[in-house]
Amino acid sequence: MSREVDKPKRKRGVKRKTITPIQKLQEAVVNGDATASDLATALEAKGLLKEQPPVPVPIVESPPPEVEVKKAQRFRNISWWKIIPGVALVALGILAVPFYFADRNNYFAVGIMMGAFAGGGFLIYTGFTGVKAGVLFSSNNGKKVTGKENAIVIYARRDTATNKDVPYKIEFEEVDHVPEGATLHRLRNDNKHYYELMNVTTAASKKLVPVTLPDKRAFPPELFRIPATMQPYKDYMDYSPPTLLEKVAPAVLLGAIFLVGILMVMTISPGGS
Amino acid sequence: MGIFSSPMPTRTQLFHYDNGDREFIRRRIIGQSATEFDNTGDPSRSWVDYYQTLYPFDGYKGISADAIQLAYERHFHFEVHDILPPILRPPETNAMDSPYISAIAESRVIEITKSAKPRTIYQTLTYILGGALFVELIIWGIAIYVSRGG
Numbered sequence A: 001m002s003r004e005v006d007k008p009k010r011k012r013g014v015k016r017k018t019i020t021p022i023q024k025l026q027e028a029v030v031n032g033d034a035t036a037s038d039l040a041t042a043l044e045a046k047g048l049l050k051e052q053p054p055v056p057v058p059i060v061e062s063p064p065p066e067v068e069v070k071k072a073q074r075f076r077n078i079s080w081w082k083i084i085p086g087v088a089l090v091a092l093g094i095l096a097v098p099f100y101f102a103d104r105n106n107y108f109a110v111g112i113m114m115g116a117f118a119g120g121g122f123l124i125y126t127g128f129t130g131v132k133a134g135v136l137f138s139s140n141n142g143k144k145v146t147g148k149e150n151a152i153v154i155y156a157r158r159d160t161a162t163n164k165d166v167p168y169k170i171e172f173e174e175v176d177h178v179p180e181g182a183t184l185h186r187l188r189n190d191n192k193h194y195y196e197l198m199n200v201t202t203a204a205s206k207k208l209v210p211v212t213l214p215d216k217r218a219f220p221p222e223l224f225r226i227p228a229t230m231q232p233y234k235d236y237m238d239y240s241p242p243t244l245l246e247k248v249a250p251a252v253l254l255g256a257i258f259l260v261g262i263l264m265v266m267t268i269s270p271g272g273s
Numbered sequence B: 001m002g003i004f005s006s007p008m009p010t011r012t013q014l015f016h017y018d019n020g021d022r023e024f025i026r027r028r029i030i031g032q033s034a035t036e037f038d039n040t041g042d043p044s045r046s047w048v049d050y051y052q053t054l055y056p057f058d059g060y061k062g063i064s065a066d067a068i069q070l071a072y073e074r075h076f077h078f079e080v081h082d083i084l085p086p087i088l089r090p091p092e093t094n095a096m097d098s099p100y101i102s103a104i105a106e107s108r109v110i111e112i113t114k115s116a117k118p119r120t121i122y123q124t125l126t127y128i129l130g131g132a133l134f135v136e137l138i139i140w141g142i143a144i145y146v147s148r149g150g
Helices: A021-031 A036-046 A080-102 A107-129 A221-229 A231-237 A244-268 B099-115 B121-147
Strands: A151-159 A164-173 A184-187 A192-201 A206-210 B010-016 B022-030 B033-037 B043-048 B054-057 B066-072
Touching (some): A021 A036, A151 B054, A184 B022, A221 B033, A221 B043, A221 B099, A244 B121, B043 B066
Antiparallel strands (some): A151 A164, A184 A192, B010 B022, B022 B033
């Protein structure tokens, strides 16, 4: 008996993992990449149709779980550069209290107290409640950001009534199986690399496809700016809607007119100063 | 709304660079187009923007939530799902005088003609009331001068 030398030795206790083409097709049916009829045809060709029934495709009859809409999480920004001067101001106001009680006519101490308490309180309040203008979002469509997201998935679903695609979300996801042809792209926002995939959902299947860019230059954006912005009319393009100050100015002026009128009557009337 | 500034409509793009990079970038909307401006403030590139092709995005890390437009550096219109109806789809030919481009330019002319108001009602009211306050102050001064016996 001649022993096969080239054959690698199998370790004890380790089962050999072999996936037959039928098993691959079964997985494809479950994943939605192939139909049940494909599997039936393959089984029939092998003569296994009677012995091994096809894997049933899971039918989703239950309603989709309601997505809990969470508010975007805002990070409370405690500004110590406001709080510390605020506390110092309040302390200054407290120091001025004995001077007031020593001399009730010490209006300078009263002014210091009022200014210090009001200003310090305002600084402490805004220091605790102030929120940065740039709000950081830690959620990812209601899910917590894990840092394992490796794909930007672009979703659209087919509306059966109008037979049109309706985009419904872009999401960062963690994808286990990357479709063939997908490559990593650098995202300049965080300098990490992601796949960019497109979710193609039809009535029969649901699968991910890599986004491919068209290899053409039909109408470059450099030329499109001319009709889009009408460059000769740049003076008109600079028109902007009125600011809040412009909107408030008439009301402020009206109040000033009333105030000046009252002062005028008070000063001109015989009883006035 | 800022006190000294007015809000400008903006659009967040998932921008596809020519070298394969991607970026979530915010651009100002001029008419029907998301527009990029150069350092001198002049528009340098524009991408057509339709509400049908906007994808909702809930935000991720430092990228804020917005409706996302897909944009490509080589072409002024780019979509991955065939969403736009054929009547709104841009022509495949490289022609500046196509009816599609003419319609966009014409709509932009109509828009800027309507919106280019040199003076708003707020500014008019401010000028009138400012003048009234000035007259009132002069009358007050004259009255004080007269009441003190000239």
